[in-house]
Amino acid sequence: MLVAHAATQVPCATQATEATETNEEARGARVSFWEYLGNRHAQLLADSLQHASAVLQCMVAATVIGVVIGVVTYRSEWAGDVATITGATILTVPSLALIGLLIPLVGLGVAPTVIALTLYGLLPIVRNAIVGLRGVDPALVDAARGIGMSRLRQLVKVELPLAWPPILTGIRVSTQMLMGIAAIAAFASGPGLGNSIFRGVASLGSANALNQVLAGTLGIVVLALLFDAAYVLIGRLTIPRGIRA
Amino acid sequence: MSGETPEKPRTGAADAPEGGDATRTAARVPAQTTAARAAGTAGAVALEAPGEAVAAAPAGGERITARLTWQKLTILPGLIALVLIGTWLWFRGAELDAIARNSLADGNVSLRIRQHIEMTAISTFFVLIIAIPLGIALTRPWLRKATPVALAVANLGQAVPSLGLLVLLVFWLNIGQTTAVAGMVVYAVLPVLANTIAGLRGIDPQLTEAARGIGMSPLGVLGKVELPLAVPLILAGVRNALVLNVGTATLATFIGGGGLGDLIASGITNQRMPVLMLGSVLTVALALLVDWLASIVELLLRPRGLEGSS
Numbered sequence: 001m002l003v004a005h006a007a008t009q010v011p012c013a014t015q016a017t018e019a020t021e022t023n024e025e026a027r028g029a030r031v032s033f034w035e036y037l038g039n040r041h042a043q044l045l046a047d048s049l050q051h052a053s054a055v056l057q058c059m060v061a062a063t064v065i066g067v068v069i070g071v072v073t074y075r076s077e078w079a080g081d082v083a084t085i086t087g088a089t090i091l092t093v094p095s096l097a098l099i100g101l102l103i104p105l106v107g108l109g110v111a112p113t114v115i116a117l118t119l120y121g122l123l124p125i126v127r128n129a130i131v132g133l134r135g136v137d138p139a140l141v142d143a144a145r146g147i148g149m150s151r152l153r154q155l156v157k158v159e160l161p162l163a164w165p166p167i168l169t170g171i172r173v174s175t176q177m178l179m180g181i182a183a184i185a186a187f188a189s190g191p192g193l194g195n196s197i198f199r200g201v202a203s204l205g206s207a208n209a210l211n212q213v214l215a216g217t218l219g220i221v222v223l224a225l226l227f228d229a230a231y232v233l234i235g236r237l238t239i240p241r242g243i244r245a
Numbered sequence: 246m247s248g249e250t251p252e253k254p255r256t257g258a259a260d261a262p263e264g265g266d267a268t269r270t271a272a273r274v275p276a277q278t279t280a281a282r283a284a285g286t287a288g289a290v291a292l293e294a295p296g297e298a299v300a301a302a303p304a305g306g307e308r309i310t311a312r313l314t315w316q317k318l319t320i321l322p323g324l325i326a327l328v329l330i331g332t333w334l335w336f337r338g339a340e341l342d343a344i345a346r347n348s349l350a351d352g353n354v355s356l357r358i359r360q361h362i363e364m365t366a367i368s369t370f371f372v373l374i375i376a377i378p379l380g381i382a383l384t385r386p387w388l389r390k391a392t393p394v395a396l397a398v399a400n401l402g403q404a405v406p407s408l409g410l411l412v413l414l415v416f417w418l419n420i421g422q423t424t425a426v427a428g429m430v431v432y433a434v435l436p437v438l439a440n441t442i443a444g445l446r447g448i449d450p451q452l453t454e455a456a457r458g459i460g461m462s463p464l465g466v467l468g469k470v471e472l473p474l475a476v477p478l479i480l481a482g483v484r485n486a487l488v489l490n491v492g493t494a495t496l497a498t499f500i501g502g503g504g505l506g507d508l509i510a511s512g513i514t515n516q517r518m519p520v521l522m523l524g525s526v527l528t529v530a531l532a533l534l535v536d537w538l539a540s541i542v543e544l545l546l547r548p549r550g551l552e553g554s555s
Contacts, residue, residue: 089321089533089536092488092491092492092532092533092536093528093529093532093533094491094492094493094494094495094528094529094532095492096492096495096496096506096509096510096528097495097505097509097524097525097526097528097529097532098525098529100509100512100513100521100522100524100525100528101522101525101526101529103513103518103521104518104521104522108513176403176404179404179406180405180406180407180408183406183408183409184406184407184408184496187499187510187513188513194406194408197406197408197409197412198499200412201412201499201500204415204420209416210413210416213409213412213413213416214413216409217405217406217409217410217412217413220404220405220406220409221404221405221406224404225401225404228404
C-alpha cells in the first residue's frame with residue numbers, strides 16, 4: 001500500500017515540476033505565494049495525498065493494534081500499568097532519534113516512516129483504551145453476563161462501545177501528533193509534505209524557499225484540521241446515543 | 246505504580262470528544278506529553294479529565310499517593326546507564342572511516358550535548374515565565390472572557406508541525422541557535438498555557454469563595470489558595486515543556502542551531518551508521534533522563550497538604 005505510493009512519488013513530482021513551472025519561476029524570480037501554489041499545485045497535491053495517506057494508514061494500523069493491546073492488558077492491573085508506562089516512556093523519545101535508531105535496522109524511506117508513525121500513534125490509543133475499558137461500570141458487564149452474553153459478546157457489545165469515546169479521543173490526539181512527525185520523517189526519505197519543507201531548507205536563501213516551507217507547513221495544518229473535523233463527524237456517527245454528553 | 250482510580254479518568258475522557266474547544270485542548274495536551282508522565286501521577290489523571298472533570302482533579306486525583314519509591318529512583322537511570330555503557334562498548338569496536346571520525350572529532354559530541362542541554366534549559370525557562378503568568382492573568386475575572394480565545398489559539402497552534410514552525414522562523418530571525426530557541430518557546434508555550442489555565446479553572450470554587458469570605462484580598466486568594474492548589478498541574482506543565490523542548494531541540498540542526506540532532510542528521514546524510522546510532526542513543530538517553538529528573542522534582546515539590554486529602 002505505502003510502497004506503491006513511494007514508487008509513484010518520483011515520476012509524479014518531476015512531471016509536475018516540468019509541466020507547471022512557469023518561466024518566471026524557472027529563472028529564479030520570486031513569485032507570490034499564491035502564484036507558487038498555482039504553479040506547483042500538482043506536486044503539492046501529490047505530497048499532501050501521500051502525507052494524508054501515510055498518516056491514515058498508520059492510524060488504522062495503530063488503532064487496531066492499540067485497541068487489541070488495551071483489550072489484552074486492561075484486566076490485569078500489572079499488565080495495564082506496564083503498557084501505559086512503557087507507552088509514556090516511548091513518547092518522550094524525540095521522533096528524529098527514533099527514526100535514527102530505525103534506519104540501521106530497516107533502511108531509509110517508507111519503512112522507518114511507517115514503523116515510527118505506527119508506534120507513536122499506538123501509544124495514546126493504548127492508554128486511552130485501557131483507561132476507557134477499566135472505567136466501564138462493572139455492574140453493566142455483570143448484567144451482560146447475567147443475560148447470557150459470552151465473554152466476546154460482552155466485550156464487543158458492551159465494553160468497547162462504552163470505552164469508544166476515550167479511544168476516539170486517543171485517535172485524534174495521535175493523528176495530530178503523527179502529522180508533525182510525518183514531516184520530520186521526510187528527512188529519512190519518507191513520503192509527504194515534509195519534503196516540501198526540506199526542499200525549502202536545502203535552498204534557504206533562494207527566491208522561493210519561503211514559498212516551499214510555507215506551502216509544506218500550511219498544508220500540514222490544513223490536513224490536521226481536516227482530519228480533526230472528520231473525527232468530530234465520526235464521533236457523532238459512532239458514539240452510542242445513550243452515552244453522548 | 247500506584248493503582249489508578251478508574252472512575253476519575255473515565256468520566257473525564259468520555260466527555261472529551263464532544264466538548265467545545267476547551268475540552269479538546271485539555272484532552273490533547275496530555276498526549277503531546279503523555280510522554281511526560283507515568284500514568285498514575287495526579288497530573289496525568291487531572292489532564293485526562295478535561296472540562297468539568299478537572300474540577301475534581303486537584304483534590305480527587307491525589308487519592309493516588311505519589312511517593313518517592315526506590316524503584317522510581319533506580320530503574321530508569323539504571324536502564325539508561327546500561328544502554329549508554331552498551332553503546333560505548335559497541336562504539337569502541339565500531340569501524341570509523343575518515344568521514345565518521347570527522348563528524349565526531351574535536352569534542353564535537355560533548356559540544357552537541359552541551360548545546361542540546363543549553364537550548365532545552367533556556368527555552369524551558371522562557372516557556373515558564375511566559376506561560377504561567379499568562380495563564381494566571383487569563384483566569385482572572387477581568388480577562389476571563391479571553392480564556393476561550395486563548396484555548397482555541399493553543400488548540401490550533403498544536404496543529405502546526407514543529408519542523409515547519411522552526412524553519413519558518415528562519416526567514417524572520419535568520420539561522421542559528423537563537424532562532425531554534427525562539428521556535429521551541431513558541432511551540433511549547435501553548436500546551437503549558439493550556440495546562441495552567443485548566444489547573445486554575447479546575448479549583449473548587451467553594452475554596453476560593455471561602456477564602457474571599459474570610460476576608461482575603463484577591464492577591465491573597467491567588468497566592469495562598471489558588472496557586473498552591475494548582476501546583477501539581479503547573480509542575481506537570483514544566484515537565485511537559487521540558488520533554489517537548491528536548492524533542493524540538495533535535496530539529497535545531499536543520500536551522501543551524503546545533504544540538505544532538507546534528508549527529509543524527511549528519512549520520513543520515515553521510516550514511517555513517519555509527520554516527521547516527523551514537524546521536525540517536527544519546528538523544529534518547531538525554532530525553533529519558535530529563536523526563537525522569539522532572540518526575541522526581543514533580544514529586545518532591547508537590548505541596549504536602551494535597552497528598553492525603555480526599
